[in-house]
Each structure stands twice: as structure tokens, then as C-alpha cells.
Amino acid sequence: MLLSAFISKRFRAYSGHHQETNGFVSFIAKASTIGILLGVAVLIVALSVINGFEQQLVHRLLSVVPQVEYVAPSRPIANWSAKVERLQQQPNVMGAAPFIAVNGMAQFKDQLKAVEVRGVEPSLEGNVSAINQFTSAKLVSQLGIDEVVLGKQIVTQLDAALGDTITLLIPKISEKGHSLLAPQRISLTLAGIIEMGGPLDSSAAFIHLNKAQQALGYDDTQVTGLRLRVDDVFSAHNIALRVGQSIEDYVYISSWFRTQGSLYQDIQMVRTIVYIVVFLIIAVASFNIVSSLVMEVREKQGNIAILKTMGAQDSTILATFVMQGLTQAFVGVLLGSIIGVVLAINISELFNWLSQLFGENPLAGVYFIEFLPSKLVWQDIVITVIVTFVLAVLATIYPAWQATRVDPAKVLGN
Known part of the structure; x- marks a missing residue:
């Protein structure tokens, strides 16, 4: 050699x-x-x-968007606190939290922007989401009942600033579910801005869970869905199916594979x-x-x-x-x-x-x-x-x- x-x-x-x-x-x-x-x-x-x-x-993205969700298709999920506690005890579940999700409009002066309004419990949202890492000024975990956190692109399009009063228009469905009633108008103070550098900046509006319950006529124990954070995001779908059996409510099971899998x-x-x-x-x-x-x-x-x-x-x-x-x-x-x-x-x-x-x-x-x-x-x-x-x-x-x-x-x- x-x-x-x-x-x-x-x-x-x-x-x-x-x-x-x-x-x-x-x-x-x-x-x-x-x-x-x-x-x-x-x-x-x-x-x-x-x-x-x-x-x-x-x-x-997967630290902010829902990894696993259980969404009620018609009637709201009742007694959410007990169900959140039960879900947190399941294997492979790192955290659970309630939410109310509804499409609406954000208005400031004469500007309007379509948003996805998400009512969250500030004390529990950090267990399932890392949104606080991408929020300036007041964090979602510090959100007050009369405050709102909006995505940066929404704030830019509305030409608003921290401390301004933002009006949210939230549609309300009749009790029989066959027609839309006049939208609820909620005036909230812009307390934080999401700067993630993605589509969430142009669609997200976070408000306090109690405020969303009041707008939709729910009591304090009712929500539209429950959200999980799991220990293995690539096994989220299988975990969602297995853990979902512990919920007696009729719910749609959704994982990030449905929304972000492509x-x-x-x-x-x-x-x-x-x-x-x-x-x-x-x-x-x-x-x-x-x-x-x-x-x-x-x-x-x-x-x-x-x-x-x-x-x-x-x-x-x-x-x-x-x-x-x-x-x-x-x-x-x-x-x-x-x-x-x-x-x-x-x-x-x-x-x-x-x-x-x-x-x-x-x-x-x-x-x-x-x-x-x-x-x-x-x-x-x-x-x-x-x-x-x-x-x-x-x-x-x-x-x-x-x-x-x-x-x-x-x-x-x-």
C-alpha cells in the first residue's frame, strides 16, 4: 500500500x-x-x-398549534375542569386545557379583519402551548378578562397599538342551531401582540375563557373543546384515539396531522x-x-x-x-x-x-x-x-x- x-x-x-x-x-x-x-x-x-x-x-409550529383536540360538534362539553384533570392523568399526556374556538371579526375604527377567536384559561394554556414565547407585552398566561392578544399582522392591518380598544364581533347561534343571531360585540383592550412569523400572526385572537363563555351564553363549566400536549408529537394521532376513550362526551378527535400533516x-x-x-x-x-x-x-x-x-x-x-x-x-x-x-x-x-x-x-x-x-x-x-x-x-x-x-x-x- x-x-x-x-x-x-x-x-x-x-x-x-x-x-x-x-x-x-x-x-x-x-x-x-x-x-x-x-x-x-x-x-x-x-x-x-x-x-x-x-x-x-x-x-x-407544533408547540403553538393544537397537537390533539377534542371538539364538541353540537352541544358544549360540560364540567371541563374534571375532564381536564382526568386527561392529565393519562399516559403520554403532558398537559390539558379547555378552550372555546369561534370565527369572528376584529374591528378598530373603520378597519375590519377576520380572526379566529380563541377563549383560553390563562392558568392552563401554558401547559399545552408555547404561545407565551412569541408574545410581546402582556403574555397569554397573564391575560385579563377584558383584554385581548392579537397576531402582529392583524394589529398592523387594523392600524392599532397596545392599549387601544378592539371590538370583537362573535357570531351567536340560536339554541336550536338552525340560524345565526345578531353577533355579540365585545370591547377589549389590546394587551399583547403575537410575533411568531407565520400564519398565526394573521388569524389568532386570544381572549379569556370566561369572556368567551359570556359571549356565547355558556356557564362557567362549559367549553367547546379540550386540548392536549403529548410527549411524542409524531405519535399524536394514536395517543389522541386512545386517550379520547376516557371522555364520555360525543366529540370530534383531531390531531395536528389533520391540520399540518401535509x-x-x-x-x-x-x-x-x-x-x-x-x-x-x-x-x-x-x-x-x-x-x-x-x-x-x-x-x-x-x-x-x-x-x-x-x-x-x-x-x-x-x-x-x-x-x-x-x-x-x-x-x-x-x-x-x-x-x-x-x-x-x-x-x-x-x-x-x-x-x-x-x-x-x-x-x-x-x-x-x-x-x-x-x-x-x-x-x-x-x-x-x-x-x-x-x-x-x-x-x-x-x-x-x-x-x-x-x-x-x-x-x-x-
């Missing part, structure tokens, strides 16, 4: 000093190295962005597509090594013949040209990994800079976040490096084997 490494190094040094005789071979070798470099860098950056989106989905599936699909496409790019670049090595074997037939007459074994010749190909792959993988890691670490700042430069954010209003997240996972880099080297080894086997078949008598005779 040491002899093969020495000969491989001498071959590379010879090629470097005689570019005029084998310039095309050198060009193909460099092209394959650059192709591997770009493929590795792109794969690392792409996977880091996908991991970032998945991380933000779990820690940002987004998670899209992330996984994009991950698969990126793996396939970029590994194909790396495979093409790796098999360019075949072309460069085949031409190099043909060009160095005389050297190979001389080595054989001096007693070099076939395994030595084979290892020499395998190392030639692996050296090209190593340079591409090393530089690609460095470039990919640097870009992955700084991709968020680079994206923000480009957005400011062009004055447009392509993620605004499209995804649940308005920035480009990145999470570097070292296992992805290891897998990328291993697969690339495996492809490089496969690419070098045929031309290296061809080098062992050189007949010294024929070559030196000519």
Missing part, C-alpha cells in the same frame, strides 16, 4: 508538470472533482435547510427527492473518474509495463489507480464538506441579506415561518461522505483492473 501510494503520488506530480501532453485527462479529472465538490456542498446545505424546517415545525409530508418528500437527485449528481461526477482513469491508464501503459518488469504485482498496480481516483474524490469531498458546512451555518443570515437586497421575502405568507432555517446534522455529513467514497471506489475498480491487464511485452515491444 505504501508503494502504491508513492507511485500514485509520482503519477500526479508527473501529470502536474506535463499538462501539455495530457491536458484533457487533467481537465476530466478536475471536472469530476468539482462535480463531487458541488454535489456534496449542495447536499449538505439542502439537508440542513430541510432539517431546519422540520425543527421549526416541531419546536415552533406540511410534514411535504418536508419528508422534499428530503427524499433531494437525496435521490443530489446523489445522482454525485454518482455522475464520481463516474467521470472512470473516464479520466481509463485515459490515464492508456497514457501510462509504458510506466505500468516498466513497473511490471521490475516485479510490481497486480495488486500494487490496482491499488495505485484506485488511490488515484480516491484522491480526486477526497479533494472534492473535503472542499465540498467545508463549503457546505460554512454555507449551512450561515444560510439564514445569507437569506436575510438577499431578501433585504432584493426587497422581497419569497417565504412571506407561504410557509409557517418567514425566514430560512438551518440545522446541521453531522450524521448527514457522515452519510454523504461514506456514500460518495463508495461511489468513487466503484468508479475506480474497472480502470484499475484494466491497468493490471497491460502486457509488458506488447507495450515495450512497440
Whole structure:
């Protein structure tokens, strides 16, 4: 192996000093190295962005949106406090809280905005939601009975400010449920603003549970639904079905898979597509090594013949040209990994800079976040490096084997 490494190094040094005789071979070798470099860098950056989106989905979106909900389709759920206590005792349940959800309108002066009004119990909402992390001024857990917390985009559209009086128009259904009555008008003080950087900013309006009960004519024990936070968000649907059996009320069972499941599936699909496409790019670049090595074997037939007459074994010749190909792959993988890691670490700042430069954010209003997240996972880099080297080894086997078949008598005779 040491002899093969020495000969491989001498071959590379010879090629470097005689570019005029084998310039095309050198060009193909460099092209394959650059192709591997770009493929590795792109794969690392792409996977880091996908991991970032998945991380933000779990820690940002799924920490705020309901993971599991039990919603009453007709009559409200009574005696919610006892049922919340019962749900909190179930396995895999980290927290439970009541809520009243209804679509309504927010009005300030002559401006109107459609909102999803959500009546919550401030003392329990923190058990099921991390909304307090994204709320400025007064938190949802500190919400007073005559106060409201609105999303940032709602506040911007209404041209309101903290301390202003916001009017909520909440529809009320007749007792028989066949017609809508005149909407309830509730005047509340804007006490907090949600700044999550996603769709919640344009739709959420949080009010005190007692205020929502008064608006809909419920008593203090009635709510429209119960919400859970579970210990494993990816098992939320199965947990919801099992835990829901402890509720005697007729309810609809809903998990985040129904509301946000398509987004998670899209992330996984994009991950698969990126793996396939970029590994194909790396495979093409790796098999360019075949072309460069085949031409190099043909060009160095005389050297190979001389080595054989001096007693070099076939395994030595084979290892020499395998190392030639692996050296090209190593340079591409090393530089690609460095470039990919640097870009992955700084991709968020680079994206923000480009957005400011062009004055447009392509993620605004499209995804649940308005920035480009990145999470570097070292296992992805290891897998990328291993697969690339495996492809490089496969690419070098045929031309290296061809080098062992050189007949010294024929070559030196000519």
C-alpha cells in the first residue's frame, strides 16, 4: 500500500508538470472533482435547510398549534375542569386545557379583519402551548378578562397599538342551531401582540375563557373543546384515539396531522427527492473518474509495463489507480464538506441579506415561518461522505483492473 501510494503520488506530480501532453485527462479529472465538490456542498446545505424546517415545525409550529383536540360538534362539553384533570392523568399526556374556538371579526375604527377567536384559561394554556414565547407585552398566561392578544399582522392591518380598544364581533347561534343571531360585540383592550412569523400572526385572537363563555351564553363549566400536549408529537394521532376513550362526551378527535400533516409530508418528500437527485449528481461526477482513469491508464501503459518488469504485482498496480481516483474524490469531498458546512451555518443570515437586497421575502405568507432555517446534522455529513467514497471506489475498480491487464511485452515491444 505504501508503494502504491508513492507511485500514485509520482503519477500526479508527473501529470502536474506535463499538462501539455495530457491536458484533457487533467481537465476530466478536475471536472469530476468539482462535480463531487458541488454535489456534496449542495447536499449538505439542502439537508440542513430541510432539517431546519422540520425543527421549526416541531419546536415552533407544533408547540403553538393544537397537537390533539377534542371538539364538541353540537352541544358544549360540560364540567371541563374534571375532564381536564382526568386527561392529565393519562399516559403520554403532558398537559390539558379547555378552550372555546369561534370565527369572528376584529374591528378598530373603520378597519375590519377576520380572526379566529380563541377563549383560553390563562392558568392552563401554558401547559399545552408555547404561545407565551412569541408574545410581546402582556403574555397569554397573564391575560385579563377584558383584554385581548392579537397576531402582529392583524394589529398592523387594523392600524392599532397596545392599549387601544378592539371590538370583537362573535357570531351567536340560536339554541336550536338552525340560524345565526345578531353577533355579540365585545370591547377589549389590546394587551399583547403575537410575533411568531407565520400564519398565526394573521388569524389568532386570544381572549379569556370566561369572556368567551359570556359571549356565547355558556356557564362557567362549559367549553367547546379540550386540548392536549403529548410527549411524542409524531405519535399524536394514536395517543389522541386512545386517550379520547376516557371522555364520555360525543366529540370530534383531531390531531395536528389533520391540520399540518401535509406540511410534514411535504418536508419528508422534499428530503427524499433531494437525496435521490443530489446523489445522482454525485454518482455522475464520481463516474467521470472512470473516464479520466481509463485515459490515464492508456497514457501510462509504458510506466505500468516498466513497473511490471521490475516485479510490481497486480495488486500494487490496482491499488495505485484506485488511490488515484480516491484522491480526486477526497479533494472534492473535503472542499465540498467545508463549503457546505460554512454555507449551512450561515444560510439564514445569507437569506436575510438577499431578501433585504432584493426587497422581497419569497417565504412571506407561504410557509409557517418567514425566514430560512438551518440545522446541521453531522450524521448527514457522515452519510454523504461514506456514500460518495463508495461511489468513487466503484468508479475506480474497472480502470484499475484494466491497468493490471497491460502486457509488458506488447507495450515495450512497440
